[in-house]
Amino acid sequence: MKKRYTDEQIIGFLKQAAAGTPIKELCRKHGFSDASFYLWRRRFGGMEVPDAKRLRTLEAENARLKKLLAEAMLDNEALKVVARGKFLSPQARRDAVAAVRAKMGISERRICDLLGLSRSVLHYEPRKTDDGVQVRLIELAGERRRFGYRRLHVLLEREGMLVNHKRVHRLYRAAGLAVRRRRKRERVAVERRPLIVPSGPNHTWSMDFVFDALADGKPIKCLTVVDDCTKEAVEIAVGRRINGQGVADILDAVCRFRGYPAAIRTDQGPEFTGRALDQWASANGVKLLLIEAGKPTQNAYVESFNGKFRDECLNETWLTSIDHAKAAISAWRRDYNEARPHSAIGNRTPAEFSAALRQDGSIANRPAGGKLATQDSTK
Known part of the structure; x- marks a missing residue:
């Protein structure tokens, strides 16, 4: 809110009062109350214009530092809400944004900047394609329980489903189809004898x-x-x-x-x-x-x-x-x-x-x- 009188004008009023001008007359002439005058005198009494400017600069800097400290403390409290692990995937960051907003009430823009997440990524909704790839992938994984996603990708291509292997891997992991590796007995490492490369069938x-x-x-x-x-x-x-x-x-x-x-x-x-x-x-x-x-x-x-x-x-x-x-x-x-x-x-x-x-x-x-x-x- 803009002040009605500048610091220079207020110091001028105080100097007029010190020179002998009655306070009532100053108030009536310039349109301010007695309370305002005494408040100004308590704040600017004995100051010159350069002192007032310096005071105003210090107050502004003090307010800025207080704001930065408050924001840093608020950010620290927000990070404590989600400080239980690293958030590498976009979905994990989305969940972290929702958790912080629900507990702290921080704005969406601010928490996205804090967690390094773009707002467009926050509101992104993947387009679901109903092409039957995931259904068929799950069926093949049920039939071939020890096959990994690469062999399942080959089988899908054989059936005419042109799908990128990275998408097959993503669907494979989302469906929880990863093959558990069976533990092997530890064996002593030995020198390996080179094998003869066969030249043809029945070699x-x-x-x-x-x-x-x-x-x-x-x-x-x-x-x-x-x-x-x-x-x-x-x-x-x-x-x-x-x-x-x-x-x-x-x-x-x-x-x-x-x-x-x-x-x-x-x-x-x-x-x-x-x-x-x-x-x-x-x-x-x-x-x-x-x-x-x-x-x-x-x-x-x-x-x-x-x-x-x-x-x-x-x-x-x-x-x-x-x-x-x-x-x-x-x-x-x-x-x-x-x-x-x-x-x-x-x-x-x-x-x-x-x-x-x-x-x-x-x-x-x-x-x-x-x-x-x-x-x-x-x-």
Whole structure:
């Protein structure tokens, strides 16, 4: 509010009164009351005009400092309301703004400046698109419980849903579909032996055993055979017991239709180092590659497959009998070869990748030194 009289005028009135002019006459002449005059004299008595200007400057500076202090204290109290953690996402900052306004009554503009949030972001409402991506994503995650968002994104694209992988990741996290990592046993780090890069299908197979149990607690034994080049699950044989002769019989049955590999990599288990498998390999021109004892990383292709097999099949299926186990594992193997995208071969299925290699014409069914497949079941 603008003052009626300046400080200079007030000091002039006081000087006139000090010179002998009656106060009543000054009040009547200039239009102010006796109370105002005595108030001025108490405040400006004995001052000159420069003193009054200096006093006015000090009062203004004092008022400004008091205002800054009050605002700083208010901001400090506001921050105490939301000082329980960091607010990195826009939604967390929106919630913080609402909490401060509800408790402190601070203006929206001020609390947005305090928390570093734009008012346009505060009032932003995302546009909801009902294109069925989230519904289908949840359905696929229910069917493929051990798949992450990248493989689910590949499956969505296969169904014709052109959606950015970042949106799939956002919907994946919003729906709480993140796959929990199963704890692994700590292992001693060992030096890894370089693996031979396969030149084509049937160049090198990897083989290993995976153990599990049925619902009644009885153990089962699974022989997994993988083609290192095409990533195909050549065979997953299931039984109560599989000895060395059983391994040879299983391989012989598979090779009659697929062809014989040039080499098979295994660990030093008794089934793989016995006479039965050695005689079979020698008779069919197959080289057995044994890794060092206690170093499964040297057989990394099949170890990687075994991890997927256990994570996506054995740990997800309640096996009630040996027949049920054979059927369920056979169905999963077919799905692995024909439907599951594999990141190491460009998110194609092993069957698609193998067909592309064979269609190329430059890669034979079997590298030099081994026998081709035959349909003669009497062999």
